[in-house]
Amino acid sequence: MIENELIIEMYKRMWLIRKFEEKINEYFSRGEIHGTCHLCIGEEATAVGSIFALKKSDYVHGTHRGHGQAIAFGTDVNSMMAEIFGKATGLCKGKGGSMHIADVEKRYLGSNGILGASMPISVGAALALKKKKCEDTVVLCLFGDGSSNQGAFHEAMNLAALWKLPLIFVCVNNLYGMSMSIDRSMSDPDLTKRSLPYGIRSISIDGNDIMGVYETVSEARSYVLGNGPMLIVENTYRHMGHAKMDANRYRTKEEINSWKQKDPIKRAGELLLKISAASEQDLVQYESDAAERIENAVRFALESPVLAIEKIADDVFAGEVVSDA
Numbered sequence: 109m110i111e112n113e114l115i116i117e118m119y120k121r122m123w124l125i126r127k128f129e130e131k132i133n134e135y136f137s138r139g140e141i142h143g144t145c146h147l148c149i150g151e152e153a154t155a156v157g158s159i160f161a162l163k164k165s166d167y168v169h170g171t172h173r174g175h176g177q178a179i180a181f182g183t184d185v186n187s188m189m190a191e192i193f194g195k196a197t198g199l200c201k202g203k204g205g206s207m208h209i210a211d212v213e214k215r216y217l218g219s220n221g222i223l224g225a226s227m228p229i230s231v232g233a234a235l236a237l238k239k240k241k242c243e244d245t246v247v248l249c250l251f252g253d254g255s256s257n258q259g260a261f262h263e264a265m266n267l268a269a270l271w272k273l274p275l276i277f278v279c280v281n282n283l284y285g286m287s288m289s290i291d292r293s294m295s296d297p298d299l300t301k302r303s304l305p306y307g308i309r310s311i312s313i314d315g316n317d318i319m320g321v322y323e324t325v326s327e328a329r330s331y332v333l334g335n336g337p338m339l340i341v342e343n344t345y346r347h348m349g350h351a352k353m354d355a356n357r358y359r360t361k362e363e364i365n366s367w368k369q370k371d372p373i374k375r376a377g378e379l380l381l382k383i384s385a386a387s388e389q390d391l392v393q394y395e396s397d398a399a400e401r402i403e404n405a406v407r408f409a410l411e412s413p414v415l416a417i418e419k420i421a422d423d424v425f426a427g428e429v430v431s432d433a
């Protein structure tokens with residue numbers, strides 16, 4: 109019974125993410141949102157399954173494709189929408205935008221436009237937990253397959269293993285870094301091997317299977333508390349282009365469609381029906397509730413003011429300039 113409720117909650121959260129991003133896509137296309145953004149449509153189970161397996165006291169660091177991760181964490185969708193619309197009511201007062209959604213007070217360490225940066229920051233957070241003797245708290249660090257080509261990945265793996273930190277590394281493997289497939293950019297595309305030189309246990313799983321993701325991360329949470337870091341490779345696919353300007357010329361329609369058949373929300377819905385935890389009508393209701401919640405978030409963002417110009421430099425930090433003269 110408890111498991112049924114959990115799957116329903118995860119199903120609803122995945123719809124909230126999907127509806128959030130579909131709206132963003134719509135407003136970007138109309139030129140009403142500026143900058144760029146990276147959509148995670150198709151990858152929702154990696155965010156929701158991983159983050160639902162954590163405890164409230166845990167920390168999460170997301171990726172540049174981070175809307176879903178922040179929503180899975182429970183970040184307020186009104187403040188997120190306002191941030192992306194560049195409004196003063198946004199999480200970063202509209203100064204950060206899509207790639208800088210953060211809610212540090214609530215333990216969401218943020219998204220990051222610098223690939224690989226989530227890893228050393230997560231090592232720092234996990235080291236702080238260890239030093240402070242927070243014995244039942246972990247850090248979950250998300251990053252993409254392409255980001256694991258960064259030197260920062262190896263530096264972070266080394267220190268996390270050396271210090272036996274309570275850190276779960278989750279690689280969201282969507283098979284591409286921009287237009288480059290992992291088969292063309294990696295000498296060995298088996299990402300689980302990347303942690304082995306550091307003595308870090310690793311596992312590769314179906315990232316579109318919400319319960320599989322949830323269970324693997326739950327087990328990993330217990331493991332890293334006593335044994336130090338672990339790497340989970342969650343295999344998934346983004347249905348949309350890499351970012352706003354992407355004609356998808358490097359992928360075939362057949363490939364994209366074959367992954368759409370494995371859509372994580374569709375699969376979770378089928379699971380709910382199979383175990384009789386929900387009816388067809390319930391599923392339709394969950395989807396329309398999510399759509400309505402997001403309509404409200406858009407209204408909130410559109411009605412919010414932009415930041416007053418005299419406040420633009422608030423929250424900007426600069427080191428003291430020391431002159432030799």
Ligand SMILES: Cc1ncc(C[n+]2csc(CCOP(=O)(O)OP(=O)(O)O)c2C)c(N)n1
Nearest residue numbers: 173221222223252253254255282284285286
């Ligand atoms: C240090 C750094 N190098 C390059 C980029 C440009 N860039 C943005 S996203 C991206 C691809 C990332 O691929 P992956 O880590 O697999 O994540 P995905 O976009 O597939 O979710 C690149 C190269 C960047 N943002 N930061």
Ligand SMILES: [Mg+2]
Nearest residue numbers: 252253284285
């Ligand atoms: Mg990728």
